[in-house]
Amino acid sequence: MRRNLIAVGVAALALSACVQTKQYANVEFAPPSGDYKLLVMRPDVTVGSVTTGGMVEPRADWTETARANLLAALKTQQAGRGGNVLILEKRDGLPGVDAETIAELERLHYAVGSSIALHKYSGAYLPTKRGKGLDWTLGQDAVALGRKSGMDYALFLHAEDSFVSPGRVALQVLGIAGCAVGFCAPTIGGGGQFAYASLVDLRTGEVVWFNVLQTGSQVAGIKFGDIRTADGAAVMVERLLGRMKPGKDVARALKAAQ
Amino acid sequence: MNLSRRALLGGGVALAAALTAGAADARILPSAMGPLIGPGYKPTDRDEIGLWQQMARVEEEVAGSNLLIKDPALNRYLQGLIGKVGGPAAQDMRIYLARIPEFNAVMFPTGFTVIFSGLLLRMRNEAQLAGVIAHESGHFLRKHQIRQWRDMRTKSDVFAVLAMGAGVAGGAAGVYTGDLARLAELGTILSLFRYNRTLEAEADAMGVRLLAGAGYAPDAMAETWDQLIRELDASAKYRRKKRDRGYSLFATHPAPEARMADLRVSAREVTVPGRGYDDGRDRYLSAIAPIRPMLLDDQVKLNDPGASQTIVETLAIDGWNGLLRFHEAEVWRLRNRAGDDARAALGYAASVGYADAPPDAWRWHGVMLQKAGRGAEARAAYARYLVMAPNAPDAPFIRQLLQ
Numbered sequence: 001m002r003r004n005l006i007a008v009g010v011a012a013l014a015l016s017a018c019v020q021t022k023q024y025a026n027v028e029f030a031p032p033s034g035d036y037k038l039l040v041m042r043p044d045v046t047v048g049s050v051t052t053g054g055m056v057e058p059r060a061d062w063t064e065t066a067r068a069n070l071l072a073a074l075k076t077q078q079a080g081r082g083g084n085v086l087i088l089e090k091r092d093g094l095p096g097v098d099a100e101t102i103a104e105l106e107r108l109h110y111a112v113g114s115s116i117a118l119h120k121y122s123g124a125y126l127p128t129k130r131g132k133g134l135d136w137t138l139g140q141d142a143v144a145l146g147r148k149s150g151m152d153y154a155l156f157l158h159a160e161d162s163f164v165s166p167g168r169v170a171l172q173v174l175g176i177a178g179c180a181v182g183f184c185a186p187t188i189g190g191g192g193q194f195a196y197a198s199l200v201d202l203r204t205g206e207v208v209w210f211n212v213l214q215t216g217s218q219v220a221g222i223k224f225g226d227i228r229t230a231d232g233a234a235v236m237v238e239r240l241l242g243r244m245k246p247g248k249d250v251a252r253a254l255k256a257a258q
Numbered sequence: 259m260n261l262s263r264r265a266l267l268g269g270g271v272a273l274a275a276a277l278t279a280g281a282a283d284a285r286i287l288p289s290a291m292g293p294l295i296g297p298g299y300k301p302t303d304r305d306e307i308g309l310w311q312q313m314a315r316v317e318e319e320v321a322g323s324n325l326l327i328k329d330p331a332l333n334r335y336l337q338g339l340i341g342k343v344g345g346p347a348a349q350d351m352r353i354y355l356a357r358i359p360e361f362n363a364v365m366f367p368t369g370f371t372v373i374f375s376g377l378l379l380r381m382r383n384e385a386q387l388a389g390v391i392a393h394e395s396g397h398f399l400r401k402h403q404i405r406q407w408r409d410m411r412t413k414s415d416v417f418a419v420l421a422m423g424a425g426v427a428g429g430a431a432g433v434y435t436g437d438l439a440r441l442a443e444l445g446t447i448l449s450l451f452r453y454n455r456t457l458e459a460e461a462d463a464m465g466v467r468l469l470a471g472a473g474y475a476p477d478a479m480a481e482t483w484d485q486l487i488r489e490l491d492a493s494a495k496y497r498r499k500k501r502d503r504g505y506s507l508f509a510t511h512p513a514p515e516a517r518m519a520d521l522r523v524s525a526r527e528v529t530v531p532g533r534g535y536d537d538g539r540d541r542y543l544s545a546i547a548p549i550r551p552m553l554l555d556d557q558v559k560l561n562d563p564g565a566s567q568t569i570v571e572t573l574a575i576d577g578w579n580g581l582l583r584f585h586e587a588e589v590w591r592l593r594n595r596a597g598d599d600a601r602a603a604l605g606y607a608a609s610v611g612y613a614d615a616p617p618d619a620w621r622w623h624g625v626m627l628q629k630a631g632r633g634a635e636a637r638a639a640y641a642r643y644l645v646m647a648p649n650a651p652d653a654p655f656i657r658q659l660l661q
Contacts, residue, residue, distance in 0.1 A: 051411050053415040061304075178429055
């Protein structure tokens with residue numbers, strides 16, 4: 001009887017683990033399609049291992065593999081929409097644009113992105129932005145970059161993934177086994193993905209679309225994707241960028257046209 | 259019952275850790291501090307490779323920061339200093355100077371260090387600055403960042419296993435172990451802080467050794483701490499507070515007094531009798547000359563008159579000059595307590611008596627004379643100001659006054 005209860009408990013936990021995305025779009029945003037040029041700004045990828053105690057230890061080899069996989073998956077996925085992707089690996093990798101300009105735009109986006117995270121995702125909602133979709137901009141600096149580089153969009157990408165170590169799994173097993181004697185710690189967790197993508201229209205400078213992806217389980221050892229593999233990376237790219245919804249005004253116009 | 263005894267044992271171990279964390283940290287001998295890495299060091303362990311990879315991006319960000327003071331000659335000078343006191347990694351380390359008016363310097367795991375401009379302000383000579391840089395080099399040469407990371411990883415692993423084991427054992431035996439687990443957690447945290455203090459003490463010992471090896475007076479590091487203690491005391495006293503003595507169990511660094519005392523003893527140990535040691539004061543002053551007015555100005559504007567005044571007085575131990583007198587007067591003027599205006603007026607008057615008085619000293623001297631009703635002398639001071647700073651933002655206004 002007891003054993004059955006544990007099985008039911010673990011199953012319930014596995015269900016409570018999840019894959020979550022939440023996207024916002026500028027009200028006038030129409031997902032890019034046709035023949036467009038997308039500049040991917042120095043993608044920031046980190047993959048680590050979760051120690052028994054719960055710390056994330058960065059792994060250089062996993063990070064390299066995951067990064068290469070993600071970029072390949074991104075190219076394939078965008079090509080499917082008709083986009084030409086240029087991946088900026090280094091700050092000085094864009095002809096005619098100096099490294100300092102790229103660095104400043106990255107810092108500006110970091111500030112704006114943090115503001116989006118705070119006011120759209122962390123609960124500090126702004127009454128003045130209610131019902132306005134995503135209403136943030138990088139301003140003329142982004143427009144200038146578009147003019148100089150001839151690109152239509154800039155994509156800022158950040159991805160983290162972590163995997164529990166065998167020690168952590170053992171600890172989890174112990175925690176679940178403890179339920180049998182009345183000390184139940186079935187949800188120590190650890191491991192999972194966090195990623196965000198931010199799309200900037202380089203013709204207007206506006207951040208037109210933003211998406212955050214989170215996958216994780218409260219049970220250490222249960223995973224929802226692995227960006228170290230080509231398939232896992234494709235899954236993350238699809239979850240993050242695959243279902244871009246148009247902005248409110250555009251969606252309404254589309255509906256009216258139907 | 260057998261199992262719950264083990265649980266109690268786990269708690270006991272942690273309690274012991276908590277108790278030893280409170281004991282005085284013993285001095286680390288400079289002679290015991292050999293470098294753990296050679297020239298051109300690259301990590302080979304998996305965890306360290308991961309750490310280095312992450313740091314590459316951090317260094318790129320630091321190197322491109324607009325907080326950096328870009329003066330090429332000054333940066334060459336600092337790079338040269340780390341070349342002197344950097345031990346086997348002298349040619350591998352990078353140094354960045356950031357405009358932050360605080361006493362601090364940071365070493366990153368991959369061997370780049372960030373020096374805060376407030377540090378350059380407070381140093382009286384090259385030996386003192388080389389001492390701080392030697393301390394930072396010590397962190398890199400002794401692989402402190404990765405050792406600290408490993409310490410944290412091991413202790414958090416042990417804690418997680420013990421806490422879970424004790425919980426399950428307690429559950430089986432019907433004993434509540436939550437309090438013990440909490441105690442063990444505290445013990446783990448305290449032992450992490452203690453390890454950090456040990457590493458700082460190692461860096462001090464290693465630093466003294468590097469400093470003496472490079473021909474600098476090894477006592478310079480203890481002097482720096484003496485200066486800092488006086489400054490912190492004065493700053494707290496002005497605010498009618500007591501200085502944080504730094505004896506907390508949660509301190510990341512040893513208490514300043516303890517560091518100073520240890521550094522003194524260590525300096526004596528590495529001093530070779532009969533050998534001449536250099537303090538490089540002239541070299542230092544000429545290297546920082548282009549930014550010294552800015553350093554003083556940044557400090558004065560922190561609105562910490564207790565600290566600012568002590569800093570100016572400490573620098574003046576080696577002799578007053580127009581720049582120091584001017585900033586002393588600025589501290590008084592901005593402090594604005596009863597009688598400070600008169601003090602500031604005297605300070606500006608004293609400043610302009612030196613050949614190196616900055617233009618602003620003449621300007622404020624003029625303002626103070628004018629307020630005192632000494633119009634003719636004020637006009638002369640303003641005229642001098644305009645000669646020295648014809649393009650100052652307020653020059654047209656002053657010219658108007660003179661008409």
